[in-house]
Amino acid sequence: MTRLYNQTCPIARTLDIIGDRWTMLIIRDLFMGERRFNQFLASSPGLPPKLLADRLKRLEEHGLVERVIYSQHPLRAEYRLTDRGRSLAPVIEEIVHWGLDHCFEDEPEARAAVVERIAGATLTQSFL
Amino acid sequence: MTRLYNQTCPIARTLDIIGDRWTMLIIRDLFMGERRFNQFLASSPGLPPKLLADRLKRLEEHGLVERVIYSQHPLRAEYRLTDRGRSLAPVIEEIVHWGLDHCFEDEPEARAAVVERIAGATLTQSFL
Numbered sequence: 001m002t003r004l005y006n007q008t009c010p011i012a013r014t015l016d017i018i019g020d021r022w023t024m025l026i027i028r029d030l031f032m033g034e035r036r037f038n039q040f041l042a043s044s045p046g047l048p049p050k051l052l053a054d055r056l057k058r059l060e061e062h063g064l065v066e067r068v069i070y071s072q073h074p075l076r077a078e079y080r081l082t083d084r085g086r087s088l089a090p091v092i093e094e095i096v097h098w099g100l101d102h103c104f105e106d107e108p109e110a111r112a113a114v115v116e117r118i119a120g121a122t123l124t125q126s127f128l
Numbered sequence: 129m130t131r132l133y134n135q136t137c138p139i140a141r142t143l144d145i146i147g148d149r150w151t152m153l154i155i156r157d158l159f160m161g162e163r164r165f166n167q168f169l170a171s172s173p174g175l176p177p178k179l180l181a182d183r184l185k186r187l188e189e190h191g192l193v194e195r196v197i198y199s200q201h202p203l204r205a206e207y208r209l210t211d212r213g214r215s216l217a218p219v220i221e222e223i224v225h226w227g228l229d230h231c232f233e234d235e236p237e238a239r240a241a242v243v244e245r246i247a248g249a250t251l252t253q254s255f256l
Binding site: 003005007008009010011012013014015016017019020021024025028044045046084087088090091092093094095096097098099100101102103104110113114 | 131133135136137138139140141142143144145147148149152153156172173174212215216218219220221222223224225226227228229230231232238241242
C-alpha cells in the first residue's frame, strides 16, 4: 500500500503521485521510449512484477500513463505517457542534470556512456 | 534501512540520495529556511523522530546538509544546506511548478496561499 503525505504543498502532492519507490524509474523508462511490461522489469533489477503492475495502474489512474492494447491474440498491452505524463519532462531533466553533475565524480567513462544513451532517446533529446 | 537502486543512471543515483520517503520534504523545509529538528517534525505530520534523525544523518553523509552547534548548554544543533544541497534548487523548483500546475486544480485558494508562502521564503524567491 502506498501511504500519502497529504499536505497542502505542491512538493508533497507531487510526491504523493510520483514519489514512491520505483515510480520515477518507470517514468524514466517511458521517457526513454520503453513501453512494455518486460522492458520496465529488465531495466530495473529488483523491481517485483506485482509492484510494477500496481505502479503502472496508479500512473494510469493519475492520468500520467495510458494503456494501449496492441494485440488481441494473445492479449498484449503497452504503456505510453499522456500529455500530463510528458509534462514531467522538466522534473526528470533537472534530476538527470543533478545526477550527471554529482553522482559520477570518479567515473567519467560511465558518465559519457550515460550522456550518449540519453542523447539517443527520442523523448529526451532536449535534455542535453 | 534504505535500499538503493544501484543503477548506472543519473536518475537512479540521485534517487538513491534524495528519493526515499520524507527526504525530499526535509530538503523542502531547509529551502524554506527551517533549520531545527522540531521544525522539520512540525511541518511533516507522521514523520517519526527517529527516521528524521536518520535522514538528516544521511543528508550530512552525502554532503547536502551541515550540522552546526549553536548552543553548548544545553547542546543544540541546527541544519543548513551546503552548496551541494542548494544545487538541488532546480529540481525542487520544477517539482513545485509541476505540483502547482497539476495538484491544485479545484483549489485556487489553497494554491494562492502556497504561492504566497513560497514567495516569502528567502531561499526560494527565484522560484516564482
